[in-house]
Amino acid sequence: MIKITLDDVREMDRVDPLANCAKAFSLPDGVVYLDGNSLGAMPVAVPRRVEGLLRKEWRQSLVRGWTDHSWIDLPVRVGKRIAGLIGANEDEVVVSDSTSVNLHKLLVAALKLREGRSVVVSNQENFPTDLYIVQGLAWLLDDSISLRLVPTADIESAINEEVAVVMLTQVDYRTGAMLDIEALTDLAHQRGALVIWDLSHSAGAIDIDLGRADVDFAVGCGYKYLNGGPGAPAFLFVAKRHQDQAQSSLWGWFGHASPFEFDTGYQPSDGLARMQCGTPPILSLVALDTALDAFMGTEMKAIRAKSVALTDLFVELVDQSCQGFDLDLASPRQSVSRGSQVSLRHDEGYPIVQALIARGVIGDFRAPDILRFGFAPLYLRYENVWTAVETLREVMITRAWDSPEFRRRGVVT
Amino acid sequence: MIKITLDDVREMDRVDPLANCAKAFSLPDGVVYLDGNSLGAMPVAVPRRVEGLLRKEWRQSLVRGWTDHSWIDLPVRVGKRIAGLIGANEDEVVVSDSTSVNLHKLLVAALKLREGRSVVVSNQENFPTDLYIVQGLAWLLDDSISLRLVPTADIESAINEEVAVVMLTQVDYRTGAMLDIEALTDLAHQRGALVIWDLSHSAGAIDIDLGRADVDFAVGCGYKYLNGGPGAPAFLFVAKRHQDQAQSSLWGWFGHASPFEFDTGYQPSDGLARMQCGTPPILSLVALDTALDAFMGTEMKAIRAKSVALTDLFVELVDQSCQGFDLDLASPRQSVSRGSQVSLRHDEGYPIVQALIARGVIGDFRAPDILRFGFAPLYLRYENVWTAVETLREVMITRAWDSPEFRRRGVVT
Numbered sequence: 001m002i003k004i005t006l007d008d009v010r011e012m013d014r015v016d017p018l019a020n021c022a023k024a025f026s027l028p029d030g031v032v033y034l035d036g037n038s039l040g041a042m043p044v045a046v047p048r049r050v051e052g053l054l055r056k057e058w059r060q061s062l063v064r065g066w067t068d069h070s071w072i073d074l075p076v077r078v079g080k081r082i083a084g085l086i087g088a089n090e091d092e093v094v095v096s097d098s099t100s101v102n103l104h105k106l107l108v109a110a111l112k113l114r115e116g117r118s119v120v121v122s123n124q125e126n127f128p129t130d131l132y133i134v135q136g137l138a139w140l141l142d143d144s145i146s147l148r149l150v151p152t153a154d155i156e157s158a159i160n161e162e163v164a165v166v167m168l169t170q171v172d173y174r175t176g177a178m179l180d181i182e183a184l185t186d187l188a189h190q191r192g193a194l195v196i197w198d199l200s201h202s203a204g205a206i207d208i209d210l211g212r213a214d215v216d217f218a219v220g221c222g223y224k225y226l227n228g229g230p231g232a233p234a235f236l237f238v239a240k241r242h243q244d245q246a247q248s249s250l251w252g253w254f255g256h257a258s259p260f261e262f263d264t265g266y267q268p269s270d271g272l273a274r275m276q277c278g279t280p281p282i283l284s285l286v287a288l289d290t291a292l293d294a295f296m297g298t299e300m301k302a303i304r305a306k307s308v309a310l311t312d313l314f315v316e317l318v319d320q321s322c323q324g325f326d327l328d329l330a331s332p333r334q335s336v337s338r339g340s341q342v343s344l345r346h347d348e349g350y351p352i353v354q355a356l357i358a359r360g361v362i363g364d365f366r367a368p369d370i371l372r373f374g375f376a377p378l379y380l381r382y383e384n385v386w387t388a389v390e391t392l393r394e395v396m397i398t399r400a401w402d403s404p405e406f407r408r409r410g411v412v413t
Numbered sequence: 414m415i416k417i418t419l420d421d422v423r424e425m426d427r428v429d430p431l432a433n434c435a436k437a438f439s440l441p442d443g444v445v446y447l448d449g450n451s452l453g454a455m456p457v458a459v460p461r462r463v464e465g466l467l468r469k470e471w472r473q474s475l476v477r478g479w480t481d482h483s484w485i486d487l488p489v490r491v492g493k494r495i496a497g498l499i500g501a502n503e504d505e506v507v508v509s510d511s512t513s514v515n516l517h518k519l520l521v522a523a524l525k526l527r528e529g530r531s532v533v534v535s536n537q538e539n540f541p542t543d544l545y546i547v548q549g550l551a552w553l554l555d556d557s558i559s560l561r562l563v564p565t566a567d568i569e570s571a572i573n574e575e576v577a578v579v580m581l582t583q584v585d586y587r588t589g590a591m592l593d594i595e596a597l598t599d600l601a602h603q604r605g606a607l608v609i610w611d612l613s614h615s616a617g618a619i620d621i622d623l624g625r626a627d628v629d630f631a632v633g634c635g636y637k638y639l640n641g642g643p644g645a646p647a648f649l650f651v652a653k654r655h656q657d658q659a660q661s662s663l664w665g666w667f668g669h670a671s672p673f674e675f676d677t678g679y680q681p682s683d684g685l686a687r688m689q690c691g692t693p694p695i696l697s698l699v700a701l702d703t704a705l706d707a708f709m710g711t712e713m714k715a716i717r718a719k720s721v722a723l724t725d726l727f728v729e730l731v732d733q734s735c736q737g738f739d740l741d742l743a744s745p746r747q748s749v750s751r752g753s754q755v756s757l758r759h760d761e762g763y764p765i766v767q768a769l770i771a772r773g774v775i776g777d778f779r780a781p782d783i784l785r786f787g788f789a790p791l792y793l794r795y796e797n798v799w800t801a802v803e804t805l806r807e808v809m810i811t812r813a814w815d816s817p818e819f820r821r822r823g824v825v826t
Contacts, residue, residue, distance in 0.1 A: 039476040063452040098691025100665035129666035132679040136664030230695035251549030252513035253542035266545040278511025282643035284694035
């Protein structure tokens with residue numbers, strides 16, 4: 001195998017068609033940020049836009065901001081922009097609430113569309129809050145529905161004629177393993193089930209094509225690769241063909257056909273807008289809207305190409321420089337099965353991650369032994385990957401992690 | 414009746430113990446803002462605090478902001494502060510989601526605590542989204558629960574042994590009529606029902622005492638008299654005595670006992686924290702947190718006293734100056750039965766409100782004929798009330814409202 005050099009890596013940066021996108025972000029000096037899969041970096045345009053919202057719109061227009069500055073349309077307008085990033089039609093995505101709450105809405109919608117079937121299939125590797133949402137709904141419905149939780153390998157065999165919904169996350173938050181949306185959606189449909197895909201760990205980094213895959217429903221998070229800021233509102237997708245029938249049970253005035261008629265009876269709006277519920281948090285929505293500007297002028301295929309190149313490079317450099325440290329690759333080696341994330345396993349994963357963070361390489365740790373590194377294609381340079389691996393090598397060679405300072409556990413986020 | 418003069422009103426401002434509170438807010442020049450019951454005015458401290466969150470916390474600390482800047486505790490910390498404004502204990506209020514979503518959580522909790530009873534009583538005058546939430550839940554539960562919707566006058570007779578929950582809003586959004594929390598809670602309890610109070614149109618303006626009234630559950634909105642900004646997150650209250658049993662069906666990771674263990678099974682946290690669901694919108698939460706600073710050093714009793722004085726003054730000045738214009742008082746004349754709002758009725762209410770707005774007096778209109786004026790005690794001066802009524806008088810005398818410009822309907826918020 002030919003050794004990769006720093007010069008090679010710098011050449012990758014020199015010819016990177018997305019190199020200019022990093023200018024849209026502001027990162028602290030000396031930091032290699034590999035946790036954009038938890039919380040995306042701050043787009044430089046956000047503070048000014050939010051200040052404008054506060055000082056010009058809220059202060060100046062007061063309640064008339066809802067109309068004069070079109071706050072009221074933000075959930076739909078921002079949804080349209082996200083639609084373009086996940087292969088959906090403009091009228092198939094709306095921004096609203098949190099991922100968990102949106103999942104509840106779509107689960108109810110899907111279960112009602114498949115009345116007579118009562119099982120939700122998911123995998124044990126799914127992000128836990130998704131599973132909790134099913135469990136809470138089952139509790140509410142006196143266990144007339146149930147969660148069938150299986151290892152990823154058994155998803156296919158778990159889908160039988162009892163299954164109403166297959167609910168999966170595209171990219172595994174721990175290992176970065178990526179499921180095949182198209183194949184699994186097709187399988188579910190063949191067996192009469194609907195699908196809900198959670199795109200939280202993929203939207204903004206992977207070239208998703210919900211339309212081509214014929215996906216029924218999807219949710220996703222605004223604060224990871226979409227960079228909307230801490231706790232940014234989430235989005236949800238409903239395929240056009242379901243929009244007239246699909247109905248959440250969270251009936252709120254923002255989903256009403258004529259909210260300002262103040263009728264005592266609920267009348268769902270046409271189309272997707274009915275999936276909104278209460279008044280949306282405008283500050284957070286405006287930040288997310290502004291963050292999406294960073295995607296303008298790029299194609300998701302180019303972003304995914306860089307995601308593959310960044311993660312491939314990381315894997316290759318770890319192979320090259322970190323042999324003999326008991327660091328095992330926890331992610332798929334083939335990029336086609338991997339999101340924009342590479343995870344390693346090590347029994348001392350926790351202090352190793354802390355030692356990396358102390359040196360400005362920010363990844364994170366997931367119990368019991370996962371070191372997680374996310375690669376946000378818009379703001380990472382290939383040389384950042386080089387620096388990260390060199391720093392990892394130094395931490396391992398010097399056993400810098402082996403200190404009480406790094407072993408002390410705080411709250412892990 | 415002795416005529417009230419501008420000098421009298423100025424004297425009221427001079428001796429107003431809350432006069433200094435207005436400095437905490439920034440309002441446009443020349444505006445008398447009487448719509449703080451829809452969207453509160455901007456506290457001056459908010460832009461700087463939000464900018465700090467963005468430029469110092471998010472940009473600089475990135476994902477570690479959750480711990481280093483305690484974002485993760487914001488729902489509980491801000492809840493504690495709101496608790497002090499509504500007569501609750503510190504550990505009885507948490508900030509989360511929207512009012513509508515929180516109502517869904519508490520309805521489920523209350524219905525589960527009263528299994529065997531299946532009726533939710535509310536009044537036709539309630540804010541519609543509250544009713545929609547019950548209707549959506551009934552739809553989900555195949556009508557095994559139902560909404561019994563009655564005129565306010567019939568609430569008492571509607572509460573029988575079938576009733577699990579009495580769900581009411583303290584202050585009527587249209588008329589400003591205020592219900593007696595203590596009496597109605599007592600009545601519901603006598604008949605074996607639980608209560609859920611919506612404090613959206615009262616928290617921050619009325620001296621609520623949830624503890625003394627023995628209230629079970631409550632929700633409220635962050636963007637009206639609490640001034641948290643457009644779409645600010647909402648709060649919810651669960652009386653201590655219910656916290657070990659009460660359970661929402663929106664099981665999300667922020668309500669889990671150990672969210673960062675990433676268990677596949679939901680385990681509710683102790684106490685109120687379980688009522689959280691997904692990741693909260695930190696930008697909006699920080700704005701709300703900062704907005705609450707404006708309440709520091711005041712007592713809700715003093716705020717309520719000013720609310721009564723402002724609304725009494727408005728009623729008296731309308732009596733004094735607007736006779737013969739067919740403006741009828743839609744609110745209770747006695748302040749004890751009135752929130753911090755006065756509504757008038759007029760067949761031409763819509764264009765009258767528009768003509769007032771064009772002159773800088775911002776109220777709003779609710780179909781079919783309600784002119785709505787909210788009085789936020791923290792930032793309004795008594796002289797603002799004088800100006801508002803003088804402007805109303807001018808609009809009526811000159812028939813300034815009778816123009817196509819003001820009759821044209823936009824979206825009414």
